[in-house]
Amino acid sequence: MRILITGGAGFLGSHLCDRLLGEGHEVICLDNFFTGRKANIAHLRGHPSFEWVRHDVIDPFKFEVDQIYNLACPASPPHYQFNPIKTTKTSVMGAINCLGLAKRVKARVFQASTSEVYGDPHVHPQPETYWGNVNPIGRRSCYDEGKRCAETLFFDYHRENRVDIRVVRIFNTYGPRMNPDDGRVVSSFVVQALRGEDLTVYGDGTQTRSFCYVDDLIEGCVRLMNQTETVGPVNIGNPGEFTMLELAELTLKLVGGKSRIVHRPLPADDPRQRRPDISVARRVLGWEPKVALEEGLERTIAYFRTQV
Ligand code: NAD
Ligand code: UDP
Secondary structure (H helix, E strand, O other): OEEEEEOOOOHHHHHHHHHHHHOOOEEEEEEOOOOOOHHHHHHHOOOOOEEEEEOOOOOOOOOOOOEEEEOOOOOOHHHHHHOHHHHHHHHHHHHHHHHHHHHHHOOEEEEEEEHHHHEOOOOOOEOOOOOOEOOOOOOOHHHHHHHHHHHHHHHHHHHHHOOOEEEEEEOOEEOOOOOOOOOOHHHHHHHHHHOOOOEEEEOOOOOEEEOEEHHHHHHHHHHHHOOOOOOOOEEEOOOOEEEHHHHHHHHHHHHOOOOOEEEEOOOOOOOOOOOEOOHHHHHHHOOOOOOOHHHHHHHHHHHHHOOO
């Protein structure tokens, strides 16, 4: 197949490029390099089945493709809040442009949605049937509501125009090729520990997240894309749930060194807890994560040792 990946130079997108090229597909990587890096895809330069295009998803594009994975969108809070209006446009216009292209060339189109659609959840763990608890006017809303609107567009194009969609809700994912400066918690703690700096835990550190290693995530996404039982949404994430203090302590144990834990103010609307209910992924995709947090962190630390 010929497959378009928007956001293909980012953390997840570059792993998806590798995976799909490895399966023998042709891959077109479209990216504006806002948070993505050429270094993430440099090893693919010269690959006969790989092309990259500098383009912004808010502007229309045309490619003759069989599948589209729409990953373009900054994912870390500091980056998506840097230009919040642009973030909403990226999610909404990007979805419209991908769906319009999919309709025209009859491609299957995949949306990288997020656990942020559940906001600060009152239901725990979160099943796909939960509608969420999202502030529509806060600092995180540009991302959360942009992604919620993208899901709406996907399902309306599916119902109205029979576009063949798949929607995944990704829970916090980490691994090699995260941007060392993107401010997400795993990359921040690992880089701080490697530099001998203090680890910045926001608030009292009792808020929880569930961390999925990138290889597991990519496996789940590819399985969702290539089955016909459900269009989604399907949660993909690791149900292991950790407080940010536990993550900081584990990072310190694995990296060693002299860093300490310091506390910084909790950002507004920071969700208290997050853990996926993955029964749909288990049943329909036969998928569950294989890499435990400690093992995944070790691999991530090994990568960042080469970067900082
Ligand atoms: P990332 O920031 O590393 O990758 C995003 C990519 O999109 C980058 O390469 C960036 O340059 C590109 N991009 C941003 N705006 C663009 C635009 N307007 N036009 C073209 N390209 C643009 O983040 P990631 O972690 O790889 O996330 C990939 C996707 O998965 C995002 O849509 C994100 O919302 C979603 N997601 C990720 C996680 C996670 O934990 N990693 C969790 C939930 C959802
Ligand atoms: N966090 C933290 N220190 C950091 C960065 C983040 O304690 O240096 C916290 C943050 O407040 C949140 C959690 O870690 O509770 C996950 O943050 P991240 O930005 O990685 O993801 P998200 O909040 O979007 O799930």
